[in-house]
Amino acid sequence: MTLIGWIQIALYCAVVLALVKPLGLYMTRVFTGERTLLSPVLGPVERGLYRLAGLDERQEQHWLAYAGAMVVFHILGFLVLYGILRLQAVLPLNPADQSAVAPDLAFNTSASFITNTNWQSYGGESTLSYLSQMLGLTHQNFLSAASGMAAAVALIRGFSRASTRTLGSFWVDLTRATLYVLLPLCIVYTLFLVWQGIPQTLGASVDATTLEGAKQTIALGPVASQVAIKLLGTNGGGFFNANAAHPFENPTALANFVQMVSIFAIGAALTNVFGRMVGDERQGWAILAAMGVLFIAGVAVTYWAEAAGTPLLHGLGLEGGNLEGKEVRFGIVGSALFAVITTAASCGAVNAMHDSFTALGGMIPLINMQLGEIIVGGVGAGLYGMLIFVVVAIFVAGLMVGRTPEYLGKKIEAKEVKMAMLGILCLPLMMLGFTALATVLPAGLAGPANAGPHGFSEILYAYTSAAANNGSAFAGLSANTLFYNSTLALAMLVGRFFVKIPALAIAGSLAAKKTVPASAGTFPTHGGLFVGLLVGVIVIIGGLTFFPALALGPIVEHLAGQAGQTFATGG
Amino acid sequence: MLTHLRPALVLTAALTAITGIVYPLAMTGIAGAIFPAKAAGSLVERDGVVVGSALLGQNFASERYFHGRPSATVAPDPADASKTVAAPYNASSSGGSNLGPTSRALLDRVKDDVARLKSENPAAPVPMDLVTTSGSGLDPDISPEAALFQVPRVAKVRGLPEDRVRALVAAQTQDRLLGILGEQRVNVLALNLALDAGR
Numbered sequence: 154m155t156l157i158g159w160i161q162i163a164l165y166c167a168v169v170l171a172l173v174k175p176l177g178l179y180m181t182r183v184f185t186g187e188r189t190l191l192s193p194v195l196g197p198v199e200r201g202l203y204r205l206a207g208l209d210e211r212q213e214q215h216w217l218a219y220a221g222a223m224v225v226f227h228i229l230g231f232l233v234l235y236g237i238l239r240l241q242a243v244l245p246l247n248p249a250d251q252s253a254v255a256p257d258l259a260f261n262t263s264a265s266f267i268t269n270t271n272w273q274s275y276g277g278e279s280t281l282s283y284l285s286q287m288l289g290l291t292h293q294n295f296l297s298a299a300s301g302m303a304a305a306v307a308l309i310r311g312f313s314r315a316s317t318r319t320l321g322s323f324w325v326d327l328t329r330a331t332l333y334v335l336l337p338l339c340i341v342y343t344l345f346l347v348w349q350g351i352p353q354t355l356g357a358s359v360d361a362t363t364l365e366g367a368k369q370t371i372a373l374g375p376v377a378s379q380v381a382i383k384l385l386g387t388n389g390g391g392f393f394n395a396n397a398a399h400p401f402e403n404p405t406a407l408a409n410f411v412q413m414v415s416i417f418a419i420g421a422a423l424t425n426v427f428g429r430m431v432g433d434e435r436q437g438w439a440i441l442a443a444m445g446v447l448f449i450a451g452v453a454v455t456y457w458a459e460a461a462g463t464p465l466l467h468g469l470g471l472e473g474g475n476l477e478g479k480e481v482r483f484g485i486v487g488s489a490l491f492a493v494i495t496t497a498a499s500c501g502a503v504n505a506m507h508d509s510f511t512a513l514g515g516m517i518p519l520i521n522m523q524l525g526e527i528i529v530g531g532v533g534a535g536l537y538g539m540l541i542f543v544v545v546a547i548f549v550a551g552l553m554v555g556r557t558p559e560y561l562g563k564k565i566e567a568k569e570v571k572m573a574m575l576g577i578l579c580l581p582l583m584m585l586g587f588t589a590l591a592t593v594l595p596a597g598l599a600g601p602a603n604a605g606p607h608g609f610s611e612i613l614y615a616y617t618s619a620a621a622n623n624g625s626a627f628a629g630l631s632a633n634t635l636f637y638n639s640t641l642a643l644a645m646l647v648g649r650f651f652v653k654i655p656a657l658a659i660a661g662s663l664a665a666k667k668t669v670p671a672s673a674g675t676f677p678t679h680g681g682l683f684v685g686l687l688v689g690v691i692v693i694i695g696g697l698t699f700f701p702a703l704a705l706g707p708i709v710e711h712l713a714g715q716a717g718q719t720f721a722t723g724g
Numbered sequence: 725m726l727t728h729l730r731p732a733l734v735l736t737a738a739l740t741a742i743t744g745i746v747y748p749l750a751m752t753g754i755a756g757a758i759f760p761a762k763a764a765g766s767l768v769e770r771d772g773v774v775v776g777s778a779l780l781g782q783n784f785a786s787e788r789y790f791h792g793r794p795s796a797t798v799a800p801d802p803a804d805a806s807k808t809v810a811a812p813y814n815a816s817s818s819g820g821s822n823l824g825p826t827s828r829a830l831l832d833r834v835k836d837d838v839a840r841l842k843s844e845n846p847a848a849p850v851p852m853d854l855v856t857t858s859g860s861g862l863d864p865d866i867s868p869e870a871a872l873f874q875v876p877r878v879a880k881v882r883g884l885p886e887d888r889v890r891a892l893v894a895a896q897t898q899d900r901l902l903g904i905l906g907e908q909r910v911n912v913l914a915l916n917l918a919l920d921a922g923r
Contacts, residue, residue, distance in 0.1 A: 398859030481867055
């Protein structure tokens, strides 16, 4: 670890924090329907859309109608995307003559993109046409992210409202998130990325003649516009197979820095939206503080582990950190920081190959996802995931003092806690259940590229990433098979909707309750004690659930590596 | 559920058109007008021939050139499409080795590379980045140490004084942005073009 490395980390945190308030203010105005700077331009477009759709923007929905609208919307998106992928061979904008995507891969990819996971069983440049990338994937990048923000805003309304049956309109929240938040940011961001060197062209690939006279076929495409939304929407699906490690997706140190900021920007600012909408910004800062504690701890471990390097390479007389799978322009710190951010935030874009990280360095991304990606998290998904943990933490606090727990004046009762536990438990069920299945079935065991405990980690990482809707991978796993495509798709769908729908149920139940005025006995939820309690609950629940599985994978690999043991594939 | 169908259909169609067609096409048009060279992939031409992209590494095996990092990219096997063969710096199929920290395949590969580099330049320690593959397999850069490590070989083959080659490396070394962000690095293609230009 170096001083300059820590300065980069500190600078990163400072920039993200500086964006929280302005972006939070802007998004609060957007979701409460107030006028913003962009209203003169976008207002007519927005109202036109509602008229076409036969919507009254003041017509609000009960939580069941809100959830129903969301489900119908995603089923439709799924069908459209599946259709495009299956038909890409006969559709336009296919200069490389890519053939139709196979049924199981198309199913997996469609599930992956509607759930904001962007798990990729395929190599983008060698599988998809430009039309599939643009019309199929880019638009789902927007809409799955917008839908996540909508759910978070609905849950916030559950806390901020009292004695009402409605949570707002899914259609209005979805449209506003897309038009006012994601689209304008992406337009500016795309231009920045092209300025840094990311291609944005519909031209076919170019054949270069290298200095040594060989032919190098350079894949191109409308890359920058997709990279912008893949990060801002915490989608993570790359245009190219190597994702943000590819110089065309992440060409410079500045691009890398801004990409890292953009992954956290909206998610972090949503905590401020929460604070503003419940009428006390300190509540938002307390939640962000809990996220920050977990984040810094993760960064410190991964940076330390990667900078320390591996005994395997040091045994050959080499010095320095682990550079296998990393790019020179980002170095150790730029890769380690990116890995922690992308898994904390449900993004899943990678600028280095996590599969080649040290055992402990690769364990932190795994833990980040297993906790449910509540450290800033996916846009929207992170906040509603964290608020589910808040419900449990408040419940635990209530048990300790023998008093009905309250949060922001709302009594937390049996229904909320049951729904919170449903959301929390479905993730380990998917992650650990499918991992167990894959390790006993021949179809599962055919997947890993590495032998020994690292092979187990590859499988565990895949289901963890899928259920948590992250999408990053220990990419050595051969996941483009019928078994992995279908089980991973199932994990993604359950991991998304069995958290999101319980979150909306909590919102509906809370919105119907009266607000209890704070008294001397009320547990203050904006101070250090609450932050500590929340972090403790998260770590205990995560630790109890996942420690055995981690012991079989990264921990045993670390110990074996320290003892100088290696594992041969096929052995 | 039926009440949701009309807004679902209309908003899916309209937002798909906006975000999936208008947005990428408009950005392609605008970016192409403002940054034409970059939007087209930062292609580098020499004597009217495209020799590569300034952002992508390419395979250098000749002793006359500085070498980039090892690359783990592959291409379909011409004999059997279900298999792949090694194809370093394949810019139409990016990817890393994905070998883990206790992989014997990784150990064997690095061991061979270290032995080869040690025989080439026994005086200096072997730089880590010259024996590890990058995440993309297309890393355009090497560390300044990795470039300096190769100076004796390149100077000897080209019959140039080592000091001149070393000065060339220094001129091509890019510092961290504002002295803080990223790492010091040398773009291998740019360095080799400068080498050829100065012959």
